[in-house]
Amino acid sequence: QSVLTQPPSVSAAPGQKVTISCSGSTSNIGNNYVSWYQQLPGTAPKLLIYDNNKRPSGIPDRFSGSKSGTSATLGITGLQTGDEADYYCGAWDSLSAHVFGTGTKVTVL
Amino acid sequence: EVQLVQSGAEVKQPGESLKISCRASGYSFTKYWIAWVRQMPGKGLEWMGIINPGDSHTTYSSSFQGQVTFSADKSISTAYLQWSSLKASDTALYYCARFPCGGGSCYSDYWGQGALVTVSS
Numbered sequence: 001q002s003v004l005t006q007p008p009s010v011s012a013a014p015g016q017k018v019t020i021s022c023s024g025s026t027s028n029i030g031n032n033y034v035s036w037y038q039q040l041p042g043t044a045p046k047l048l049i050y051d052n053n054k055r056p057s058g059i060p061d062r063f064s065g066s067k068s069g070t071s072a073t074l075g076i077t078g079l080q081t082g083d084e085a086d087y088y089c090g091a092w093d094s095l096s097a098h099v100f101g102t103g104t105k106v107t108v109l
Numbered sequence: 110e111v112q113l114v115q116s117g118a119e120v121k122q123p124g125e126s127l128k129i130s131c132r133a134s135g136y137s138f139t140k141y142w143i144a145w146v147r148q149m150p151g152k153g154l155e156w157m158g159i160i161n162p163g164d165s166h167t168t169y170s171s172s173f174q175g176q177v178t179f180s181a182d183k184s185i186s187t188a189y190l191q192w193s194s195l196k197a198s199d200t201a202l203y204y205c206a207r208f209p210c211g212g213g214s215c216y217s218d219y220w221g222q223g224a225l226v227t228v229s230s
Binding site: 046096 | 158206
């Protein structure tokens with residue numbers, strides 16, 4: 001069902017930076033806003049980024065979002081062990097209503 | 110404080126019916142859509158659809174159209190997800206989420222804790 005493609009996994013050492021890509025099309029990312037979610041093990045997803053690059057209250061500025069054309073990117077700087085989680089992008093899709101990305105597992109080495 | 114509290118875990122047999130709930134508090138229930146999201150064991154998030162609690166208008170993902178039914182009771186700020194005949198493949202964790210949506214900006218900003226549905230004979 002996912003029409004937003006993410007890498008299955010990314011990893012980096014503590015303190016380093018990781019980026020997660022989210023590739024879509026003109027029916028979703030190309031013409032709508034992107035959101036990002038963090039799902040820590042055994043917990044519900046949490047909104048990290050909305051409207052491509054806005055952070056909800058309480059989300060540290062280590063997390064950032066950007067969009068270009070039909071792709072979006074989530075960046076995490078100053079990586080911490082507590083950032084180990086699954087991350088998902090999401091966007092409204094004119095053909096499928098709303099869609100989530102395939103998900104990316106972040107591992108802190 | 111915005112909260113979405115879901116009903117507890119359920120264990121059902123194939124063919125049985127089920128209705129799970131999502132009780133909202135801390136905001137005006139009728140002003141935001143409620144989304145339902147499925148997460149099968151070890152898998153990613155799947156968007157099932159949304160309901161407008163104000164008028165009960167629904168939009169289903171094509172994958173779930175005809176398989177589930179959304180409803181809402183605005184008098185008690187509660188949304189529901191129901192099945193008329195469960196299948197083993199419905200075994201999953203189901204989340205409700207508040208879903209602000211408009212002008213291409215749509216996202217789930219507050220999530221319930223999830224309800225585990227297990228369908229097994």
